[in-house]
Amino acid sequence: MVTHSHLTRRAFAVGTALFGLTANALPAMAADFPTKPIRIIVPWPAGGGGDVVVRLMAPALSERLNTPVVVENRPGATGTIGSTIAAKSPADGYTLVYGTADSNSIMPHLLKGVSYDRRSFVAVAPIGYFPYALAVHPSVNASNLKEFVQLARVSVAPLSYASWGIGSSGHVLGESLKAATGIDMLHVPFQGTAPVLNALISGQVKAAILPMPLVEQYVKSGSIKLLGVAASERLPGLNELPTLKEQGANVDLTTWVGFLAPEKVPADVVARLHKAINEVEARPDVSARLRQLQVISQPMSQPDYQTFVDSEYERWGKVVRQSRITLE
Template identity: 35%
Template sequence: MMRMLRSLQAAAGLALAILAAPGFPQVSAPAYPGKPVRIIVPNAPSGLADICARLVAAKLGEALGQQFLVENRPGAGGTLGTAAAVKAAPDGYTLLAVFDSHATNPHLFGNLPYDTLADLSPISLLVRGPLVLVVRPGLGVASVGDFVRLAKSRPGAINFAVVGPGSPARLLMELFKLEAGIDVTMVSYKGAGLALGDLVGGEVDAMFATVPSVSSHLKAGRLRALAITSARRSAILPGVAALSETYAGFVSEAWVGLLAPAKTPPEIVARLNAEVAKILDLPDVKARFADQGLETAGGTPAQLDRWIRAELERWGKVIREQKITLE
């Protein structure tokens, strides 16, 4: 028996030596990506995250020779799609394009089925940009002052579209109501496309929207821009006043970030971060986003982590101080 064991051990040692020999072909992990990758967007088509994810997905596909497919999973302010991404295998084949409500949901929804920080691995911040206050032309207002005067003369009569019950645009409007001393009726939608459709159709009167989602409507005269939420006037909308010109410190930005399920291999996260950085530095990509009032961001996974933590703290303070709820 001892002789047999020694023989087996010797054979095993010989096999390992052969496998480790320089000339012996080594078996390596399959190259990433070896199959299509899905990017979950937790809101409806036509929103900022959707627009951004589709452009980045197309460029990633070109760079890595594999399809990157956008999958819209709207609902519950983005929490349904986020939960689906969190449950996916952490193998790099499911990614998540989050937007600004990612930082407000933990403060508004009780018992989220995921931990906003612990259950996701940051890859890169993609874009950032201001919101714009737009109205239907038939409302008969041409400035923020006109809007406020109309709202004060008709309390609750103006219907204001918001995307998701806890979106930053909704919270921004709550702050605007307090600052301006007005009362409007909130009308909640699952996606920006649906809200914009009703705004253009005259079913609602106004909304805070991202510049890319309304730019074509502004050019065609279907909507009118009253103010922008950047610290100063935007080069893309030079004739539109900054809201901070009337209400000091009233500044807010929309943003989109790319994440993966927690425990995704760090080498895959690093590979995706590097490719996204190259994409965001392409002149045509910069130009396409700049034309829509957006700034390409980029940065390291650690920088995105710090950004999300700062947004969580910022909006948490606003929600607590203003006692904002989903009701």
Template identity: 35%
Template sequence: MKLPDRRHFLQLAAGLAALPTVPRTVRAQAYPARPVRMIVPVAAGGLNDVTARLIGQWLSEHLGQQFFIENRPGAATNLGTEAAVRAPADGYTLLIAGSNAANNATLFETLGFNFIRDTAPVGSIIRVPQLMQVNPSLPAHSVPGFIAYAKANPGKIAMGSGGNGSPAHVIGEYFKLATGTDLTHVPYRGAAPAVADLLGGQIQVTFTEMATSLGYVRAGRLRALAVTTATRSEALPDIPTLGEFIPGFEASQWVGLVAPKGTSSAVIGKLNAEINAALGDPAMRARFADICGTALPGSPADFGKLIGDETEKWGKVIREARIKPD
């Protein structure tokens, strides 16, 4: 599948400021004049949903209108994403987007939309590390030890994930490609059942979102080997990064806000300013830290570049590992 045109996306983000000044100012002052719908393309309770509710509450309090959450799960986030991109580009329908959007551009051969072409970036919100963790019965206490054991036992280590093409699966395949290890992928319907089987010993390793299993690691029921981000996590400062053993290795989940293509630059600018204000607020940063999230402030163009870079990076992994959706 041909990847979306990154140049188009970045030009769109960078060109937002080029619209006429007077209409932009008027729209910025008037917006929002009524409640705003924020589509979350996953079920309630997960990372994207919690992020949406935190940022939605801030926007409601600071912009004077209700930003209400509409969960539209299904088809690996594609159902809710398509509903958002087909909505009027008036600023009253927004989309909470996550790492799945970058993966799905390559993972699905046929979609009813092109994420990069059909959306306008508003702002990134948080980045969350994945945690490489094993069942304590596995005789591996470090990343080098795990790699050595895996190479001595090809195909015998079961790697669980939240489903084919999920961020945990794609990151796991990235690890396999980077280390030359042969792990057997076992897909589950979500991260929670994968962690449950990891606790029970039915599988031996996962690369799940940190908040899902942090409590089990701290209780000693799971063994954390590494975090996937470029820097160590404040939640587990003694746990190394994978990059400390595999040069250049970096992976994380991210969450941000996008709007339908053609949404006014005034609206996007106003929303971006409020998101960045939220990310600079100590109380909000603490609430994001509760879900192991690190604030990711920046401009719409910065977010556009992140999405483009992630789409390209994970597209290569998906093709090389020959990952197919459920």
């Protein structure tokens, strides 16, 4: 005869075994995370602004988490190739991706074949945002936006401007500038900000809207010149450079950057990563270097950052529709 107590003992034993199997199948929780190297996918070529920032932070993050942190460049298709790889990675906290407005807020609205959207990632921690500037080759006979607009209007052929890919924020900002000033420009796309910078310095293209971390040293050397910053206010240390908005073009779209992870990463692992990244960004040596790179810090709690990334997805969706950019 099977008694009630016997059934209870059997049920407890089976339940304990199942719990053991389930526990073994679950990703490591924050108590013992991390136990192996963490990779950060940068979906852009080496040498670009994002690559520089991530490689600046990686050694300090490795030290903080006591595990190797490996930076992996997976460029292509305006950040969507690397972002797709990240979205399909195991949701265990060992793969992060350098998230940007380009690959996470803009491209899902533009590229029908992209296999991810804002729900494919959890927002881990912000880095901040890059202010952008309208940069031109020194041969361009203009020292401000008004003169540049006049030059574009009388030019026989449209002035060329470069971006780091069709549908990138540089492209969207360029089209926004055209709409705000009523001028025509020829868009020349490249794969990544470093090739754009090279094309601008060589005179292959006449203009580009580029992140400030990339252009500052070349402005000082005279390789390029700036006509205005695409931000809501003038930048610290560059107070003499007016905003495009001050000069009559209502273009002040800043673009966010930060760390994302595949959806369904355990909440306590996300919290540990968020804490570690925040502590790295607060280190005097790291924060000083970020300021030198003109990265504007934007600290937030993890829930607030998730809300922010979701809202940026909606905001940039409206900008994309207004710019009328389409991808075939």
